[in-house]
Amino acid sequence: MLLGLLLLSMICISSWNMSIPTKRACDACHRRKVRCNSHQPCGNCSQAGLSCTYDAIPQKKGPKGSRAKVISELRETQKQTDLAQASQSRRSSTSPPSSPKYGRASDLLTxxxxxxxxxxxxxxxxxxxxxxxxxxxxxxxxxxxxxxxxxxxxxxxxxxxxxxxxxxxxxxxxxxxxxxxxxxxxxxxxxxxxxxxxxxxxxxxxxxxxxxxxxxxxxxxxxxxxxxxxxxxxxxxxxxxxxxxxxxxxxxxxxxxxxxxxxxxxxxxxxLFVTERAYALQKHRPLTLHATIGLPTLDQDSSLAGFIHLVNLYRPFDDNFIGLWNKSRTDCSPFTLAHLQQQLTEALPTFLNTTESQAADLRTSQQWLRTMVWQLSITNGFLSSNSPDTSMTFRFPIEIAKDLVAVTTQFSIQSMEVHGIGLIEKVFDVACTLIDVMSCVLVPSSPHPYEPGPQEYLNQLLTLISTLRGGESRYLPLIMTKIRDTLPTILSALPPDLAKKMASNGADKSQHEGTPSSTGSSPYSTPPILPYYPLA
Structure with missing residues (x-):
């Protein structure tokens, strides 16, 4: 009888223990190895600002780690999850089919x-x-x-x-x-x-x-x-x-x-061939690509005519020229540079069967490249005021500016603006060279009383720079500072509207955007010209 009562009491105690719910640490407390009160949410999660869940499958105990590190990991994981969910909820029908795991820009790349x-x-x-x-x-x-x-x-x-x-x-x-x-x-x-x-x-x-x-x-x-x-x-x-x-x-x-x-x-x-050469001239970089394959054909796309003209413009600027340009070679000759100037002059036909934007890029690039070759000529002391070859005289940048003004006035502003900063920088470089020549060479205002002279060409280039992109590029204040430092006397000869626009942009802007001279903002540093060369 006593034995039966004992067995019955043991069974009752066991049943009562089984009916009591077992306390279990939430996922975050278990991960942090701290005591959990098993509430929903528990006190620890409420204090730490964590989501309190009981989703993890209990596993064997392991070595304890840094609780501060663990809580940081938990917060970061939950933050990323919340951001992904918020990004997904903000998506609209205008968004492209991009996945949240790829794009933080999903709300902007519509x-x-x-x-x-x-x-x-x-x-x-x-x-x-x-x-x-x-x-x-x-x-x-x-x-x-x-x-x-x-x-x-x-x-x-x-x-x-x-x-x-x-x-x-x-x-x-x-x-x-x-x-x-x-x-x-x-x-x-x-x-x-x-x-x-x-x-x-x-x-x-x-x-x-x-x-x-x-x-x-x-x-x-x-x-x-x-x-x-x-x-x-x-x-x-x-x-x-x-x-x-x-x-x-x-x-x-x-x-x-x-x-x-x-x-x-x-x-x-x-x-890439053309881009690398243009950038090598602008920033004195070496080349990696060479003309080792055939050009594209016009069989399937007639619009490639302008592209092929562009390739032919830059093709003569090979390793030999870039080596001279970067001063890694010294075997330069006046004949080579004069021949290159001739190649550039004949590189483009009188009439281009291209789009207007292509023509704007081609004509501007042609005059800019002629300026680059002239820069190398003066660096090596090959120029003369009485040379029979105009490209080997001190006056040549005036001829380049004249040609650039003549071609750019034929194009719409939009056809030039689509080429971005690159085209503005090329116009800027030509204008800077013209200013240097005007400041160091005795230049007559005009060979004929009714024909434009260097001052008029400069005014036209300044107007173009101030017009492209609304004059918001950094080149307008840079060239204004260059004029003040190099040739302040021409400021009074600027048209009133242009002078007002340039003054409103201010030269102070150049102080935090680049050096106010062709050395820092231009692809080259204008070589020294002995002052007051008379021009025949």
Whole structure:
């Protein structure tokens, strides 16, 4: 009897223990190895500002770690989760099919923005940069949600369009100035950083493609427009290196792809070829690409005529010239430079069968390159006031300015603005050289009383610089400071409207944007000219 009562009491106690709910630490307290009161939420989570959950499956105890480090990890994880959920909830039907794991810019890279930048590229930029096809870009847009490569291409393209040519946006979420501003550097810079960040998510260097090479080129263009020349140089070198890894410099490599792919590769190679040479002249950089393959043909795209003219303009600037330009060689001869000037003069036909924007780029680049060769001539002491070859005289920059004014007055402002900072800088360089010549050489006002002279050419170039992008570039205050330091007497000869506009921009702006002379802002430093050479 006593034994039966004992057994019964043990069974009751066991049943009572089983009915009591077992206390369990929440996920956060378990992770932090602290005592939990098992409330919902528990006291620890309420105090630390953490979400209190009981989702984790209990595991064996392990070694204790730093509680401060653990709580930081928990907060960061939950913060990222909350941000992803908030970003997803803000998405609207206007957003492109991009995935939250790719894009912090999902709220800014709207479908409207992508379509606007795409259309702007093919209408205005394609003739100069014929490396994308509409169908391929549309496919990249469709693949943005699951392809890091496509997302990076589209994002870098939009960034490039916003920074360099300065596409107008009616409703931009981020603007430095008022809506309708000629440029959108803040939005473009944000998208550029997004493309760089996302592209790190895959090994594009070990697995390169034409798309990744084009993306690097667009990133270079962004940095150039933002005056981030160290970053720009790295992106340009990356693009040329990827092109060489893909074998674009080898003519035999074009025998293995289809016609369309070969055409795109060939155009991309020559685009990088031209860009590298222009940048080598602007920033004294070495070359990596050489004219080792054939030019694109006009069989499938007649608009390539202007692009081929551009290649031929830069083709004479080989390793020999760049070596002389960078002072790594000294075997320069006046005959070589005179011949190069002749090549540049004959490089373009009188009538160009191109678009207006192509013609603007070609004509401006031609006069700028003539200025570069003249700079090398004066550096090596080859100039003479009585030389029978005009290009080898001190007066030649006046002739260049005259020709540049004659061609630029034929073009609309929009056809020149689409080329961004690069074209403005070229006009600036020609104007700076003209100012130096006017300050150091006895220049008659005009050979004939009713013909324009150097002062009139300078006024025209200053007006152009003050008009492009509304004069908002840094070059107007820079050239104003150069005039004040080099040739202050010509300030009184400026037209009243131009003088007022230049004064309103102010030279003080140049103090934080660059050196107020051709040395810091121009691709070259004007060599010293002995003062007061008489011109015959």
């Amino acid at each position: 479908r409207e923005l992508v379509e606007s930048c795409t259309e702007f590229f093919f209408v205005h930029m394609y003739p100069t940069m014929p490396v994308l096809y509409r169908a391929q870009l549309q496919q990249a847009v469709a693949e943005m949600g699951h392809s890091v490569e496509s997302y990076s291409l589209v994002t870098s393209l939009c960034a490039f369009m916003l920074i360099q040519p300065g596409i107008m946006l009616k409703n931009s979420p981020i603007l430095d100035g008022a809506p309708g501003s000629a440029t959108n550097p803040k939005l473009g810079s944000f998208l550029m950083e997004e493309a760089v960040r996302v592209r790190k998510g895959y090994d594009y260097i070990e697995n390169p493609s034409i798309t990744t090479c084009i993306t690097s080129f667009f990133l270079f263009g962004c940095c150039f427009g933002l005056h981030k020349h160290n970053s720009g140089w790295l992106h340009l070198r990356e693009a040329t290196a990827l092109a060489q890894i893909l074998g674009m410099q080898d003519e035999s490599s074009y025998a293995f792809d289809n016609v369309i792919e070969n055409s795109r590769k060939r155009r991309l190679f020559w685009l």
